[in-house]
Amino acid sequence: MDPWVWWLIAAVGLGIPLVLTAMPEFGMVAVGAVAGAITDALGGGIVLQVVVFCAVSVALVAVVRPMAVRSRRQQPELRSGVEALKGRQAVVLERVDDGGGGRIKLAGEVWSARSLDPDQAYEPGQQVDVVDIDGATAVVM
Numbered sequence: 001m002d003p004w005v006w007w008l009i010a011a012v013g014l015g016i017p018l019v020l021t022a023m024p025e026f027g028m029v030a031v032g033a034v035a036g037a038i039t040d041a042l043g044g045g046i047v048l049q050v051v052v053f054c055a056v057s058v059a060l061v062a063v064v065r066p067m068a069v070r071s072r073r074q075q076p077e078l079r080s081g082v083e084a085l086k087g088r089q090a091v092v093l094e095r096v097d098d099g100g101g102g103r104i105k106l107a108g109e110v111w112s113a114r115s116l117d118p119d120q121a122y123e124p125g126q127q128v129d130v131v132d133i134d135g136a137t138a139v140v141m
Helices: 003-021 022-040 044-074
Strands: 089-094 100-107 107-115 126-132 137-140
Touching: 003 022, 003 044, 022 044, 089 107, 100 126, 100 137
Parallel strands: 107 137
Antiparallel strands: 089 100, 089 126, 100 107, 126 137
């Protein structure tokens, strides 16, 4: 059997743990094995095949892996649901105080609301900032 076939078998063999463990390093080494197969198909000797395999594998791990790790650590920019409502402004519809009986218009919907500061009350028409959402009640200031 030709050496390029063995390189492809090695690439497939490295692809199996890639799928099972989701570790991208296996995929990078598998690409190195494909590069070794291509080197053999182009007529390179076994020493050149091993050198190309090692060089491609190390280069991919050294360059692509840090980028993938950085990408995984980034927090998503898109907030949804209740998290998207925090920090938004709302308009008071009914007096809002610490008692929680008030109403605000937030993102086009009417919400029950209470004041964050127990001594603070907001009158209808005032703009307030939503600090938190506590169940179905917006906490405003």
